[in-house]
Amino acid sequence: MQGKILDRNAVNFAVPFYDALGAGRDLPFAFALGQHAIARYGKDGREDGAILLQGKPAE
Numbered sequence: 001m002q003g004k005i006l007d008r009n010a011v012n013f014a015v016p017f018y019d020a021l022g023a024g025r026d027l028p029f030a031f032a033l034g035q036h037a038i039a040r041y042g043k044d045g046r047e048d049g050a051i052l053l054q055g056k057p058a059e
Contacts, residue, residue: 015031016037020034
């Protein structure tokens with residue numbers, strides 16, 4: 001991870017991410033689901049962070 005991420009956005013990512021993993025989905029699917037949750041709930045402009053997967057920026 002680079003920079004800061006707000007707690008709210010971390011939770012918005014983590015809940016569907018871990019739900020998907022718990023349901024037996026693969027890591028790329030779970031990661032994409034978490035990213036979509038952050039996009040859906042939006043960012044409030046107070047953060048400048050990026051989530052990385054294997055050291056590369058997430059798309």
